[in-house]
Amino acid sequence: MNAAISNMEITANMLSKNLLPNASFELDFGDTVPTNWGDTQNELALQLHLDLNPDEIGITQVPQVPPRSEAMDDTIDGERAARVETEATPHETGESSSTPVGHLLSPMVSVVPCTPYTISVYARSDEASAKLEIGLWTHPVDFTQSPDSLSYTLPLSTEWQRFLFTCCTDELEDRAVVDFKVTADKAGAVVWFDAAQLEWGPQATKFETRRNIEAVVAGRPGARPRQGRRDSSLIHLNDGPLKLSLTTYNHAAEAVNEPITLEVQELVGGGVILAHTLVDPIAPGRNERKLSLDFPFIGEFRARLIAGDGEQISPEDYIFVNYPVFEETYQGVVYTKHSAVHEIPAERSVLPWTNDRNWYADTQATLIVTDDDEIHAQMSDGHTVMCTRDGGRTWDNLQVTKSVNTVLRDGTFLAVEPEEGRLRVSQSSDQGRTWQPLGQIESSEHPQVGGIEQLRDGSLIIPVGIISSETAAGPLTVHAFRSTDGGMTWSDGSPICPGGEPQILELQSGKLLAFCRNNPRVPPNDLQRPFRNEGPWRLWQRFQGARNLSSYTKRVTLAESDDGGQTWHGQRPATFLLEEMHGGGVQLPDGQVVFLYTHRGPTYRGGERAKVSCDEGKTWRDELYFMTATPSYPGYSGSCVLPPHLADGKPGMILTLVGERSERNWGSEGPATPEGFQYMPRVQAIRWRPVA
Incomplete structure (x- = not known):
């Protein structure tokens, strides 16, 4: 266990019905790399970035085709579902395995050690050979090994079905990642997921999202410098307002008057330099809103969305830079x-x-x-x-x-x-x-x-x-x-x-x-080093869309x-x-x-x-x-x-x-x-x- 968990934290964990953020997949998974569902750059999943063969740089366990959120006509909850494709997985030799596999990893969440939890999810596939296994990782994720808890293999069909799996967490671990693993006879088979839930106790209850209002902030498409670089979505220029895109999802059937505060912090130092409260009613369903903010600041920043009760409602921070622009004649x-x-x-x-x-x-x-x-x-x-x-x-x-x-x-x-x-x-x-x-x-x-x-x-x-x-x-x-x-x-x-x-x-x-x-390079035997320099390291990983590991400083x-x-x-x-x-x-x-x-x-x-x-x-x-x-x-x-x-x-x-x-x-x-x-x-x- 990383730190002692108080009785208050244990009670809060048990009362939070669904521990998974963005559990009906209404918000995008990230921009340059997955940063909530599909995230492989957290403390438990980072091992996937290690080179399988030290003599063959770049062959890792990170999926070549990351999962993504897509709009669908028929969903269990909301307007979107998660799309996962099977792909041939590499061996240490660089050759592919015989059984194509796909993974949908949840964001890392806090759990209570030595406690029963139930995982549930709806899934379907048009591929007749598609199968599902539900796993829970509390030790580092390694797709060549089995998770701490693993369900039986479950066949999928073309119709939505709800699959359940109850397991217990390790007695010494207080963090977990849910793993929905799919297999099929061919690469490129598509499996859809919706309404995922991780809840305390031995039985599944009716699906509910973690919060009625979920939101994420990102760079606005079309407002970014286009240089043919993967890092452009993180870059803003100090030649006008800061242009952001706010996506909200209201699971209720009517508009909700819940203020959301956009908080911007310095990436190094953590000082809050902007707190902008949005007070407009949040309409039902998924809504996208363009923000243009006066932002007289230059440097590296992280933005997050805070609800009226003080809890962060964005599933991840938006890390970005705002850089100056010098004219040729500037003196x-x-x-x-x-x-x-x-x-x-x-x-x-x-x-x-x-x-x-x-x-x-x-x-x-x-x-x-x-x-x-x-x-x-x-x-x-x-x-x-x-x-x-x-x-x-x-x-x-x-x-x-x-x-x-x-x-x-x-x-x-x-x-x-x-x-x-x-x-x-x-x-x-x-x-x-x-x-x-x-x-x-x-x-x-x-x-x-x-x-x-x-x-x-x-x-x-x-x-x-x-x-x-x-x-x-x-x-x-x-x-x-x-x-x-x-x-x-x-x-x-x-x-x-x-x-x-x-x-x-x-x-x-x-x-x-x-x-x-x-x-210095990240040593394979100490994957916690990047998280001692977390903000700068995450910015660097995201702007280069890195699959493998290089430096932590x-x-x-x-x-x-x-x-x-x-x-x-x-x-x-x-x-x-x-x-x-x-x-x-x-x-x-x-x-x-x-x-x-x-x-x-x-x-x-x-x-x-x-x-x-x-x-x-x-x-x-x-x-x-x-x-x-x-x-x-x-x-x-x-x-x-x-x-x-x-x-x-x-x-x-x-x-x-x-x-x-x-x-x-x-x-x-x-x-x-x-x-x-x-x-x-x-x-x-x-x-x-x-x-x-």
Whole structure:
């Protein structure tokens, strides 16, 4: 049992006649993925997403054809029924089983341990070979095994029949999922279900819905950005009212005056930012209503519907994002405080560069202002370095023969190249035209190389994500390597934290702060990890329509060193949504640390974000800055602090270069052309400063 159940909760469970929400299937099951009936992303059903064969990614037990709610002329209750199709189920080899199967899983509900319950449902099928088994799972659902309780096999007919099954819950479990399993001699056989009920006690009673009024809120079709992406139903843009669709079902024969409150919370933090009460009478049957709400907020949110008695009546939360839209001529930066929208002025320009080799548009994370006031940025084509001498207002391009990792304060270019398990370091004193060998760093195969940071004492430090031992296949661990002789020799690596794509920043206090992309996979033996990060994980799973499991967090991890990078401590997350990665930072003259990172969850209108710390990255101010909101694919960024004479005469201005990749990949063979692409790779230069 997950937690002790009080006598009050036991009594409430027993008095609730039907424990199943949306039990006559009048509300849709979800948008990108099933989120009430058919939900496979709850604590009991998540195991279905595991790969059956680790060597064959993507073969899972998740149904290829999810169940859905459909309108019918003849139903037992209401206007709709649940439609389930049989399909060939995969084995570990990827081959299909001989008996096609379909499953209709209920939402996960609370039950009383060691207690009798009765399950009932109406079902029918036009397929003569169709059969039904009723099961109750209180341990993790696994279709290759039997549930905790399972009925006999029950033949179906073309007429609606009510099927009953009484069983007892496990004495240690307080959650359950009902499983209506159908089989047939052929794939594609359709079985219909209606009026499902789970009730306490050994006998079935007349069907009743859990509540007379049921409702669900979702994105409004036709009001969404259409980019050919599965995630579009979750995306709203802050260029007008928030457009939602409210579906209600009133099981009574007459209109009901029951207020419903639409409550919107921040996905991270949970603060309620909107409570909109709907007081119009709810007509009998299924009704759809369009909502257009003033919503001056940006970020990630969850919406739910609350009845007058305070109980949630929507079977699941609607998780969505509301993102800014920047016009091409926009000269500013949008930021939020507690999700409310504000703006600050900024100077924006697009670098005069075209990627002729690939779809990327990234710069190195560490930009350096040289002693001659030059700032250099290596472009993703590998052969172009953009150079500015006026703080990012205008740019020239240099052609280099090696990709530049960083530029030292004296203008020396450094390159770092993987070569047979080590990294070769080279230097150029003629802006990348010719190169001389400098030193080597012992690394591993497939390293993820960060930017070299030149410390105030002249020494160099570089973070590298490497395989941590000869026998390990992964994941990467970031190590710091240091050189005190200009890069000719390097120390052994000191481990920082798991991850890759790292950057190191030297702070005014002498402390080093490391930023590392951390992307741990869900371990098969601990499927509760996603639910420790539930809101962000559910958003990520839904916008990508995921069938398999990947990450449970995908964010930037910080670590710090007080001894020049020999040891690291204070490892902690710096971002909290999945698909937030590749972070870096700068420190302003007043000591504030500005942390910038890429946000791709979802990718459409994702982009670069930033936030500010007054205590070296231990805590963060409430403001969240939206540097870009690209309609294509967010790239990476690099930043530096401009001296006053390259800024506006005042200290504390930041130059940030932000990449925007093409909307999809292309090959690297031959020149890249815009044919068939709406967005070509580009890099924006943004001169800005955060609010005081």
